[in-house]
Amino acid sequence: EFIKCTCSDKIIQTHHFVACNSPYRVLTQLYQHIVALAFAVREINLNPQLLPNITLGFQIYNSQFSASATYQASMELLSTQERLIPNYKCDTRSNPVATVLILMFLQLAYGSAPVLDTEKQGAFIQQMFPNGTHQYMGILQLLLHFRWTWIGVVYLDDDNGERFVQNVLPIFSQRGICFAFVESLPKQGSSSAYGEIVGKGINMTVGIMTSTASVVVVHGEIQTMLVLRTLFQFWEFSRGLKNAKLLIMTAQMDFTSFHLQRQWDIDFIHGALSFAVHSKGVLGFHKFIQNRNPISEKEDKFLRVFWEHTFTCLLPDTKVDMANEEFCTGNEKLDTLPASVFEMSATAHSYNIYLAVFAIVHALQSMDLSNFKKKLQRFLRNVSFNNSAGEKVSFDQHGALQSGFDIINWVTFPNQSFLRVRVGSIDPDAPQAFTIDEDAIVWPNISYQSLPISLCNDNCHPGYRKGKKEGKPSCCYDCLPCPEGKISNQKDLDACFQCPDGQYPNNDQDSCNPKYITFLSYEETLGLGLAFLALSLSFVTALVLGIFIMHRDTPIVKANNRSLTYTLLISLMLSFLCALLFIGQPEKATCLLQQLAFGFIFTVAVSSVLAKTIIVVIAFRATRPGSKMRKWVGKHLATSIVLSCCLIQAIICTVGLSISPPFPYLDMHTMRDAIVLQCSEGSPLMFYSVLGFLGFLAIVSFSVAFLARKLPDSFNEAKFITFSMLVFCSVWLSFVPTYLSTKGKYMVAVEIFSILSSSAGLLVCIFFPKSYIIMVRPELNNREQLIQRKKSSL
Secondary structure, three states: OEEEEEEEEOOEEEOOOOOOOOOEEEOHHHHHHHHHHHHHHHHHHHOOOOOOOOEEEEEEEEOOOOHHHHHHHHHHHOOOOOOOOOOOOOOOOOOHHHEHHHHHHOEEEOOOOOOOOOHHHHOOEEEOOOOHHHHHHHHHHHHHHOOOOEEEEEEEOOHHHHHHHHHHHHHHHHOOOEEEEEEEEOOOOOOOHHHHHHHHHHHHHHHHHOOOOOEEEEEOOOOHHHHHHHHHHHHHHHHOOOOOOEEEEOOOOOOOOOHHHOOOOOHHHOOOEEEEEOOOOOOOHHHHHHOOOOOOOOOOHHHHHHHHHHHOEEOOOOOOOOOOOEEOOOOOOHHHOOOOOOOOOOOHHHHHHHHHHHHHHHHHHOOOHHHHHHHHHHHHHOOEEEOOOOOEEEEOOOOOEOOOEEEEEEEEOOOOOEEEEEEEEEOOOOOOOEEEOHHHOOOOHHHOOOOOOOOOOOOOOOOEEEEEOOOOOOOOEEEEEOOOOEEOOOOOOOOOEEOOOOEEEOOOOOOEEEOEEEOOOOOOHHHHHHHHHHHHHHHHHHHHHHHHHHOOOOHHHHOOOHHHHHHHHHHHHHHHHHHHHHOOOOOHHHHHHHHHHHHHHHHHHHHHHHHHHHHHHHHHHHOOOOOHHHHHOOHHHHHHHHHHHHHHHHHHHHHHHHHOOOOEEEEOOOOOOEEEEEEOOOOHHHHHHHHHHHHHHHHHHHHHHHHOOOOOOOOOHHHHHHHHHHHHHHHHHHHHHHHHHOOOHHHHHHHHHHHHHHHHHHHHHHHHHHHHHHHOOHHHOOHHHHHHHHHHHO
């Protein structure tokens, strides 16, 4: 038997607008498709294991990128060569029902699948092309991988192009891709096509080339490259500028050109990226092409046309009258041609044609040839075999080829040749579906071999966040600095964020620095100075106490209640020393002692001052005849006052410490660049209750002393107490707002300073005048002077 494979090829196309002698313009690159078909048929016929006792043949018809031409070719398959009479064909020796590719309108598509209206139409379409969704998702991943979010789109104005715009581009938008422009190219195959290009193409080209988008996705077919070359040539001719865009082309496209475009520059695709159906080299294909020439392949009518247009010459027996043309020898070498004219290696489209023939043969071999009209489609859908390259070939349930896509990088050379370099892949069945080798990519010359940037505006650098521009796409935004306390450590973040605990933003707000732990220590100047001041004041207090002990029998010491004086001086000395508890690394014991020592020692001091003041008043009242105050005069009253006040403060401290004792803790948030290690106050109510009680005692002491300031006391101690309480109250009244307005270790410093200054105020105001008399004016420290001053007062 003799079986025919019919191929509707696109090597010759009609152009009515071109002013030339012949109505045909040859696309020499597509002759490889015919060679692939012939090579596959030859391999099958030479293989005794495939279709034994059957010879495979083929007929090729030219579609001319036109639906009408395709329909005419289909009718010719069912008719005579001269007259279109369906189902009657008298000039062939083969069985008419054995024309494989149009039986029941069965077709194998090696480019993009046509848009079908019904499932019945799809039943007779077998795609030698993977599921297009994988390609579109691969383009999306490629754009996202290189952060090309501001792109242009050019598509062919046909059903597939419309489907791409309506169904695919919205998915791109959802993933953050914005479009600077979406332009359509007129469909080839009509006499008005190039008229539309001339009318519309000029404005469209200017808009595309002047756009801020550096990346353009081109969705088209094999013939789309013809239009692109025309557009880029127009731009270069009119503006003197080369293409400055990076092209990303779909797998349906391939390099094609007219003879008149042969001398045009092909730099417009240098560095471009395209998708291609995954393919491998076909063993023996290169040699098969090399051996083809018009002398050995006289039956190949396409070869004659191809040869004359490829080598720009005429074969001796040509019937076309072309003046000023040289004659061909027929021995010209195809491998001397640049790739822009003809490629010797099988392209992805040729590889698919090669696989299509083998798929039909394996389907035929798997079925009963006597009834293959009804069964061919089912067997073709279920076919599975390994080709000569060792790759498995099969189809999914929708009739699409189960394969992936290669990502191709186009590299051009000055001799009008180019290389297709595989730099990545899309394989939905692989563990890593998307792969790309950035180092292997040659970028367009306009990017100076660096990664092109295609953004609506510059990236927001770390330290800034994106802010929406009203009325603009989401890819167009303002860059706003991060608010204080927040950072952004990547480009184009939508929002800034806070650093983790223990870290703080640097000055540029683009990273976090670790915070250092700080506390008021003896190693720093402030801590050392306060410690020295506390020790100095405690030493002065001890010195004053020693002076009063040494002169305990002098009138001035006796007159001011020696026991209260000693108690007050000892409490002042301890208050100076308790300030040292606030310096150094806080620990649980020191935090507890801080509150206890501060509250109890100051209570003793202030209550002693209060007792001295009350005793002065009572002593004066008791000197009057018949006064009942005499029974209150004595040590018992002073002791009772001090012990009562201390007992009340002890109760306040005990309750506060039992509810919430102080403890060391890390303050992460008070200071920007440091973690403050300090003592927690425990219960704030307890802390301010302690201060409140001390304030109450101080106010009572000040009030009593103020009322008694004019009493005829021999050494005018009431006046000194009044002034000392004024200083004491002023210090602690100013302490509260100052303490609340400071941060970190300086809060501790404020507390220490308040302790030292209030204690020093009591020491200086009450004891320095007496010490002055004892040490400098001893003549005033005698009984006669005391009696004389009493009389003068009375």
